Amino acid sequence: MRRLSAHVHRWTGITIGVACAYLALTGAWVLIKPQLNATVSPYLQTTSTCQRPASVDLIAASAHRIHSASPIESVWVMGNPSSSVIVRFTDQVQGYFDPCTGQLIAMHSRWSSFFGAAEYIHRLRFMGERAGSLLGGAIALATCLLLVALGLFTWWPRRLAAWPASLKVNSALNGRARLRNRHSVTGVFVAPILLAITVAGSFMAFDPDKRVLNAILGSASIEWPAAQSAGSRGPPAIDSALANAAGVFHSRPLLTTVQYQPKDGVVEITAIESETRNPRGLSFVFADARSGKTLEYIPYAKTPASERAYAWLLSLHLGLVGGLAGQVSTFLALLGLLYLFYSGVRSFTIRKRPPAAPLSSRKFVRMLVHDVSDISQGVKRFTLVPADNAQLSESTPGAHVSVMVANGLVRQYSLCNGPEDIDRFVLAVKMDEGGRGGSRAMHDLEPGQCVFVGQPRNNFKLVHTQQKSLLLAAGIGITPIISMVRYLKAGSMPFELHYFGRSVGSLPFVDDLRQTCGTREFSLHVGLSREEVGEKIQALMKSISRGAHAYVCGPSGFIAKAEACAASAGLPKPHFHREFFSNDLLAIATLGSPFSVTLARSGGVLLVGPDESLLSALNRHGIKVDSSCEQGLCGSCAVGVLSGDIDHRDLVLSDAEKSRGDRIIACVSRCRGKLTLDL
Numbered sequence: 001m002r003r004l005s006a007h008v009h010r011w012t013g014i015t016i017g018v019a020c021a022y023l024a025l026t027g028a029w030v031l032i033k034p035q036l037n038a039t040v041s042p043y044l045q046t047t048s049t050c051q052r053p054a055s056v057d058l059i060a061a062s063a064h065r066i067h068s069a070s071p072i073e074s075v076w077v078m079g080n081p082s083s084s085v086i087v088r089f090t091d092q093v094q095g096y097f098d099p100c101t102g103q104l105i106a107m108h109s110r111w112s113s114f115f116g117a118a119e120y121i122h123r124l125r126f127m128g129e130r131a132g133s134l135l136g137g138a139i140a141l142a143t144c145l146l147l148v149a150l151g152l153f154t155w156w157p158r159r160l161a162a163w164p165a166s167l168k169v170n171s172a173l174n175g176r177a178r179l180r181n182r183h184s185v186t187g188v189f190v191a192p193i194l195l196a197i198t199v200a201g202s203f204m205a206f207d208p209d210k211r212v213l214n215a216i217l218g219s220a221s222i223e224w225p226a227a228q229s230a231g232s233r234g235p236p237a238i239d240s241a242l243a244n245a246a247g248v249f250h251s252r253p254l255l256t257t258v259q260y261q262p263k264d265g266v267v268e269i270t271a272i273e274s275e276t277r278n279p280r281g282l283s284f285v286f287a288d289a290r291s292g293k294t295l296e297y298i299p300y301a302k303t304p305a306s307e308r309a310y311a312w313l314l315s316l317h318l319g320l321v322g323g324l325a326g327q328v329s330t331f332l333a334l335l336g337l338l339y340l341f342y343s344g345v346r347s348f349t350i351r352k353r354p355p356a357a358p359l360s361s362r363k364f365v366r367m368l369v370h371d372v373s374d375i376s377q378g379v380k381r382f383t384l385v386p387a388d389n390a391q392l393s394e395s396t397p398g399a400h401v402s403v404m405v406a407n408g409l410v411r412q413y414s415l416c417n418g419p420e421d422i423d424r425f426v427l428a429v430k431m432d433e434g435g436r437g438g439s440r441a442m443h444d445l446e447p448g449q450c451v452f453v454g455q456p457r458n459n460f461k462l463v464h465t466q467q468k469s470l471l472l473a474a475g476i477g478i479t480p481i482i483s484m485v486r487y488l489k490a491g492s493m494p495f496e497l498h499y500f501g502r503s504v505g506s507l508p509f510v511d512d513l514r515q516t517c518g519t520r521e522f523s524l525h526v527g528l529s530r531e532e533v534g535e536k537i538q539a540l541m542k543s544i545s546r547g548a549h550a551y552v553c554g555p556s557g558f559i560a561k562a563e564a565c566a567a568s569a570g571l572p573k574p575h576f577h578r579e580f581f582s583n584d585l586l587a588i589a590t591l592g593s594p595f596s597v598t599l600a601r602s603g604g605v606l607l608v609g610p611d612e613s614l615l616s617a618l619n620r621h622g623i624k625v626d627s628s629c630e631q632g633l634c635g636s637c638a639v640g641v642l643s644g645d646i647d648h649r650d651l652v653l654s655d656a657e658k659s660r661g662d663r664i665i666a667c668v669s670r671c672r673g674k675l676t677l678d679l
Contacts, residue, residue: 050100053081056238059097060260063087066095066104072260075238079254079274180600183343190336193329200313213306220304225295227265228288236260236267240292245285248297251275253283265289276300279320281311364404364452365390367425369445376508378431379476380443381416384453385424392423397487398460398480398551398579401425402634403442404452411438412634414479414553414579415456416509418486425453428508430476459635459652460553460579462487467548468494470540472562474554475501480579481553482509489516498540500525500533500558537562541569553579556651573655580651592647595671599623599679600642608670614639615666623679625666632668639664640678644671 060075067089076086084105088094095107169185214221238258245256253271260267269285276283281300288295300308315321319330367390371383386392395401400414416426429442445451462469462484469488473481478499488495497517501507503526513522525536541562544550550571552562559578566576594610597617608617615637618625627637632650641664648658650665657663664671 050081053099054085054097054102056085056242056258057235059085059102060087060238061235062102062104063089063095063097067093067107075258075260077242077256077258079252079256179343179346183340186336186339186343190333190340193333194337197317197319197330197333200317210306210310213309214304217305217309219306222284222298222304222307224264224266224268225286227295228291228293236289237292238267241267241269241285241287241289241294242292244287244292244294245269245271245297248285248294249273249283250299266295267292273300278308278311278315280315280318281308364402364454365392367451367453369447369449369451370424372445372447375428376510377506379428379508380431381508382427382429382442382445383424384427384451387450392425393455394422395425395456395483396458397462397484398577399456399458399483400460400480400634401427401456402454402636403427404454405438405441405445411442413442414460414483416479416482418483419490428476428479430508457634460551460577462551463549463577464491464493465547465549466493467545468496469548470544470550471495471497472537472540472550472552472554472558473497473499474558475507477552477554477558477579478507478509478513479553481551482513484551485513485516495521496523496540497521498523498525498536500528500536500554502527533558534561534565538565538568541565541571544569544571547575549575549577551577551579556580592670593672596674597671598674598676600676613667614664614670614675618666618679627667630667632665635665637666639666642676642678644675645673646671646675 056075056077060072064072070089070091070093073088073090076088078084081099083099084096085099086094086096088110092110093107094110096105097103098105167185167188169182210221213219238260242256242258246253249271251274254274256269256271258267258269265288267287267289269287270282271285272279272281273283278300282303283300284296284298284303286295287293300311312321319327322329366387367384368387369382370385371381373381375381395415395417397417398414399417400412402410402412404410413427413429416428417424427442429439431443432439460480469484471481471484481497485495485497497513499507499510499513499522501524504510504524507524507526510524516522525533528536541550550562550566552559559580563576563578567573592610595608597606597608597614599605604621606617606621608614612620615625615627615630618639625637625639630637632652635650635652638653641662644661644664646658646661646664647670648665649668649670652665653663664675664677
């Protein structure tokens with residue numbers, strides 16, 4: 001159910017999110033009108049203060065002469081005596097008049113000003129007054145109710161302990177998980193405000209006559225009193241009506257509106273009295289249109305319940321409840337709605353974006369097998385050149401490439417390139433009869449055949465220094481080392497290579513190394529016992545100069561011995577570099593206690609059993625992660641970690657990278673307890 005609600009919520013947000021953002025943006029635009037109107041159009045709002053204001057009757061008569069094409073709808077007299085008098089016509093044209101002289105300041109359409117245009121767009125008035133109100137109200141109400149309801153249901157923590165975390169911004173997250181966290185927290189805080197202002201706005205859109213409120217509250221509408229001079233003709237006596245109304249108001253009005261067109265000889269005067277707590281709570285005065293005599297005064301407190309409720313809804317929708325703080329809160333909530341739209345769509349597009357394709361389906365460079373030669377017992381050298389004039393990426397000493405061979409197998413092999421090999425890749429592959437088929441497929445290749453090769457990657461980088469580098473290789477471990485030798489030799493940098501093996505015939509590149517290196521640079525050690533190899537490595541590590549670097553490649557036992565000797569000799573860890581070709585921990589990669597995995601982006605939880613790898617568990621749940629060697633050697637299946645005690649069993653991450661705990665090699669490494677992934 002929760003997954004279904006999340007799906008509906010997501011698609012609902014995409015479908016009507018644009019309309020939602022539209023209303024929020026224009027609503028925020030209108031909301032700041034009271035503060036910025038005086039700055040945007042000060043000449044329209046405020047004039048000089050005078051002791052004796054001009055006659056409103058004369059202003060109305062002047063307005064009628066200037067714009068005789070349409071009847072006057074209302075006259076707006078502000079509480080501030082320096083504020084201009086606004087005369088609004090039924091065709092939505094309005095004029096601004098100087099309250100002292102009665103002269104016209106400006107006249108334009110109500111919708112043509114800076115904030116008028118915003119209100120015109122916000123209320124969809126371009127669709128017609130009634131149609132725009134109904135459509136805008138329907139969109140706003142449907143959007144808010146559906147998104148808030150489904151959003152809260154999707155977010156709602158099912159456990160009490162999860163509540164504090166669900167209300168906080170988690171700075172440790174990144175990517176889609178970061179967006180989801182901020183989307184959820186923002187939604188929780190803005191949802192109540194958005195719901196309130198939307199419901200309030202919907203009442204105004206659907207029920208301008210307050211009939212629904214009357215029915216709900218059991219209230220009646222305000223009845224107009226009978227006029228004393230209903231049959232008389234002529235313009236209403238606005239000045240007299242205002243003067244008489246001022247005598248009955250309890251306090252000085254903040255805003256007075258005169259409905260100019262009399263109904264049955266009665267002028268309606270509405271005012272916001274300063275003592276009224278409701279920012280849009282109106283008091284009513286009805287006056288005789290001919291004489292201006294007050295017929296009835298209805299203070300806000302005695303208006304029908306539906307009138308007061310409507311005023312509160314209007315105040316709430318305009319962000320006026322709570323004063324400046326309420327207006328700021330409403331403005332921020334509208335901006336929050338825009339952020340919810342952005343983060344929701346962004347999170348959805350990230351989720352829908354195809355995950356990184358498995359290594360086997362990536363676009364590799366198509367290369368031709370140019371040459372194949374036997375260089376030692378069971379070892380072949382392959383020279384690959386790009387097909388179709390493809391451009392090769394530059395390789396660096398110690399780099400390796402992924403090769404896609406028969407049946408979709410992908411294996412990693414070190415490059416033996418020298419600095420001159422800019423248009424080819426040189427590989428050396430030893431046949432492994434007990435392997436998983438990669439070496440067999442490579443040895444079956446013949447000149448003229450095609451293979452697909454990935455771009456070079458380097459986890460075994462050569463540090464350029466003037467100190468003499470110590471290079472140790474055993475067996476096929478010479479493949480990345482010979483590349484280093486060629487670069488060091490070309491750069492005239494000092495080095496010392498020691499090559500270990502059972503016999504000369506089993507070691508590739510011996511002749512090449514003898515031609516490339518001098519007698520002091522290259523030493524061959526064959527037929528030594530394990531103890532003798534250890535003693536030799538120990539002596540070499542003790543002889544290394546301060547600040548030099550050591551590079552080791554070969555079987556894992558050989559590397560482990562070299563690493564121990566380097567540590568006992570005091571060689572700093574950052575100066576010891578190694579490259580593995582096999583992982584002895586692979587046999588125990590799927591041995592251990594089960595652990596749970598939380599997927600921060602999607603919110604899913606899965607269990608990794610004691611007899612399966614994290615990579616297998618992710619694949620079992622339909623979560624595709626790049627993988628290649630599946631031995632913890634290449635780093636293709638590295639996944640971001642947000643939290644968890646990682647049991648690192650890979651041979652690709654450095655000690656510093658492992659200590660950070662922000663990545664796990666999914667094919668071999670495990671976790672002690674709970675693991676949270678950035679997936």
